Amino acid sequence: xxxxxxxxxxxxxxxxxxxxxxxxxxxxxxxxxxxxxxxxxxxxxxxxxxxxxxxxxxxxxxxxxxxxxxxxxxxxxx
Numbered sequence: 798x799x800x801x802x803x804x805x806x807x808x809x810x811x812x813x814x815x816x817x818x819x820x821x822x823x824x825x826x827x828x829x830x831x832x833x834x835x836x837x838x839x840x841x842x843x844x845x846x847x848x849x850x851x852x853x854x855x856x857x858x859x860x861x862x863x864x865x866x867x868x869x870x871x872x873x874x875x
Contacts, residue, residue: 823837823843826857827857829858830855
């Protein structure tokens with residue numbers, strides 16, 4: 798598999814690292830943990846300012862996972 802692709806879920810939908818996540822989606826991406834839910838940090842004006850809040854393993858809420866799934870399937874290869 799080329800270095801610029803990664804597998805997404807068991808369905809085998811390929812992602813490109815150049816998929817653009819719209820700013821409004823970035824602002825409402827929500828993660829869940831034992832401590833509760835939290836929004837993605839360091840998003841200002843629809844832009845991700847720092848990527849540190851994405852470093853690690855985090856569980857998306859069902860709503861956020863569904864929105865990203867729709868984005869990936871729409872932008873993914875036909």
